[in-house]
Amino acid sequence: MIEVIDAERCTSCDICVNVCPTNVFDKTDGIPVIARQGDCQTCFLCELYCPEDALYVSPFADETQPVDVVALKRTDTMGSYRRAVGWTDDTRDRRGVDRSYLLFGH
């Protein structure tokens, strides 16, 4: 479930509010809030779309988890999914490396 909007990084662009398919966030005058955490479907898509690596989705789908934001930043966990799929400027080459065709038919 979504656990963190990091106030330090967030620029209040509201992209996450728009793209979350289950409408978990609400706009505010400042940074968005996680208004309906229980509706989160743990799809990690808000992380992909956040341009500032300000979001963290915990992999636990059914329960909330305590998270250590300092550690998440230190280990570069925030933004790791975006980099892995090639949605950052310096990882763009990863967009075309799908090797599923070697795995099908197993």
Next chain:
Amino acid sequence: MTIPTHRAERVSAPAGSVEFDADVLVLGGGPAGTWAAVNAAERGARVVLADKGFCGTSGATAAAGTGVWYIDPDPALRETAMANREKLGGYLQDRRWMARVLDGTYQQSNRLADWGYPYPLDDRGRSQRNSLQGPEYMRLMRKRTKQAGATILDHSPALELLVDDDGAVAGASGVRRQKHDRWTVRAKAVVIATGGCAFLSKTLGSNVLTGDGYLMAAEVGAEFSSMEFSNPYAISPAFGSVTKTLFYGWATFSYEDGSVVPDAASKGGRSAIARALLQGPVYARLDRADDDVQHQMRVSQPNFFLPFDRTGIDPFKDRFPVTLRLEGTVRGTGGLRIVDDSCATSVPGLYAAGDAATRELICGGFTGGGSHNAAWAMSSGTWAGQGAADYAAQLGRATGRKLSSAGTIAFRSRSRRAFEPAALARAAQDEVYPYGLNYFREASRLQGALARLDAAWRDVSEADAAGEADVLRAREAAAMLATARWMYRSALARPESRGMHRRDDFPDLDDRQRHYVTTGGLDEVWTSVRPHADVAYAEAAE
């Protein structure tokens, strides 16, 4: 190709609402919906696409990666691809449709390449087109939908259809949940592309898929087919949402004490996992993946590793607990019945595409991975969009039609009791999640579940209209409940095991039941049987 675009017109509306005048309204903004919108617009239709969430992230495809049933147009390869599926699907596929879908998928995939989808190149420099990365694919489809001239309404779940005096579908209305107002689109044709129903099981990306389109379609009298093929379960870490069944092909499954679960496998042995889960926890370890395979998995599906990397589990070395999450009709093959090549339903003006429609024509009673669903979404979306545009054009100006709202449940004022969406959703889940009811089916257990589901339906039929804040949840819960009833009535109407439908009391395939089960109805759920095309021809020839 330059396309003259005609845009849907925003017309004046009372305060607290927006209204559009369109030719084609597409409900749902996943692969099928976007392909429908693009193709309808290319035929000159004025198109509105309304998505419950955000077109581009909504649905089962956007969050995941999917194989695509893409086969080069070589007759021998295509023949093998079709023949391979027949036994799995219980001999219910239709060859003509399989060939059509292979053609359609080939063409749409070529368009994706032209549009810049970053297909990978293999060692020999050939573009490999049998897999799509969900986020990348759906971001592109959103862009193309806009470029085609369609108007996208995000966070705008449809709640009910509009019909004219003759009962033809003529639009829909719903809420804009971030703007806290209502929308209405008057249209000459509507494409239902709202996906299947996964009962809020949190299988990856599926929580927007609650069967909403089924409920709306049923309210105007649409029919469903193959709803008994609705019980696939996907493997995920017990704590997580990421279901990627393909990769578990390299797993060994074990009990708590470390001993191996006999016959358990991702493919062909998932029922052994279900049976073991009925006894206690089951663990997996992907210990059959060598270094090359591990690397290919990582680059192909980064999200598969998020639950592991973020909990310090090495899935290739460590055992981790797994569960089976219900995928319902998202990965099942049941859905709205298609009556012709343009993906029309049995109701005039209403079309269906993607997982909202039955996939029986290409999958019979079993889908396996997502690749057939992906191929079906591209092909059926294209045909439904074109069909809806042609229907709209043939209807002409269609002015002066008197439209009425078709919504029933959650809209009727009955003072007797309040509508409780959360309790209703749980009541449906309690009957469809248990492996002992849905995975392994048997007459008396199905009848027991149906009695409880029917009672819940009668109950909620007498409930008061849902409030503004609750109406979407109320409709979702009612749709789940209705879906469960079509599933189990159809399951009872098929006393045999075929495709994914397995009956403990009828464990074998029965040659005399090579037919389709049709279902429908809300207060009274009915079923009937339609012959398979091959059987019908054979009988005619006798």
